[in-house]
Amino acid sequence: MLQVWPVRQPRPVTEKLPANHPLLTGQRVLDSLFPCVQGGTTAIPGAFGCGKTVISQALSKYSNSDVIIYVGCGERGNEMSEVLRDFPELSVEIDGVTESIMKRTALVANTSNMPVAAREASIYTGITLSEYFRDMGYNVSMMADSTSRWAEALREISGRLAEMPADSGYPAYLGARLASFYERAGRVKCLVIQNVKVQYQLSALYRHLAVTSQILLHLLL
Numbered sequence: 001m002l003q004v005w006p007v008r009q010p011r012p013v014t015e016k017l018p019a020n021h022p023l024l025t026g027q028r029v030l031d032s033l034f035p036c037v038q039g040g041t042t043a044i045p046g047a048f049g050c051g052k053t054v055i056s057q058a059l060s061k062y063s064n065s066d067v068i069i070y071v072g073c074g075e076r077g078n079e080m081s082e083v084l085r086d087f088p089e090l091s092v093e094i095d096g097v098t099e100s101i102m103k104r105t106a107l108v109a110n111t112s113n114m115p116v117a118a119r120e121a122s123i124y125t126g127i128t129l130s131e132y133f134r135d136m137g138y139n140v141s142m143m144a145d146s147t148s149r150w151a152e153a154l155r156e157i158s159g160r161l162a163e164m165p166a167d168s169g170y171p172a173y174l175g176a177r178l179a180s181f182y183e184r185a186g187r188v189k190c191l192v193i194q195n196v197k198v199q200y201q202l203s204a205l206y207r208h209l210a211v212t213s214q215i216l217l218h219l220l221l
Contacts, residue, residue: 010183023037023040023065027058056143060101062092065138067105068101068105068140069126070105070107070143073122073145074149077113092104108126116153151170155168155174
């Protein structure tokens with residue numbers, strides 16, 4: 001069976017419903033202090049080595065979603081190889097049945113040594129896959145690690161196209177591009193997509209433009 005759909009175009013829906021079911025992460029500190037909902041969006045900002053990838057991988061392993069889409073956007077190759085090595089050995093119990101985590105996981109691997117255009121398209125590929133499984137009747141969680149490197153890829157492409165740069169060299173349409181895939185998450189007729197994005201920060205907290213843009217988007221949404 002072949003399905004063809006442009007990744008930058010969202011799948012049509014008739015109505016978005018309010019998100020009213022919790023996303024159980026399997027991490028007690030997150031479920032208690034930073035609760036999330038199925039169909040919402042979540043950002044994990046932090047500097048290098050703070051454990052952002054560990055948290056996103058833990059969500060992939062233990063969340064109460066039916067399908068996990070893990071997008072390694074500009075990640076180091078050893079981190080993606082770690083996912084490929086560890087996930088097949090892990091299992092999860094669903095309705096009393098134990099099965100491998102890999103049976104419910106799809107990986108979009110786009111490491112830092114791959115073309116920058118592919119890195120920019122990987123996020124859209126992941127959210128389109130999520131919409132595909134949502135239309136099949138599954139609750140989906142998408143992990144994107146990291147959107148900061150995605151924003152850097154967008155900046156590099158914009159520079160090569162000789163477009164007018166904005167703050168920190170990012171293109172002026174960065175916020176619109178961020179919103180274009182954040183708004184594709186949601187609960188639609190009891191079927192949900194949960195977006196979890198990871199951003200790293202180069203300096204002090206909230207100074208990275210890609211991070212602050214996503215924080216503003218979360219406040220608006």
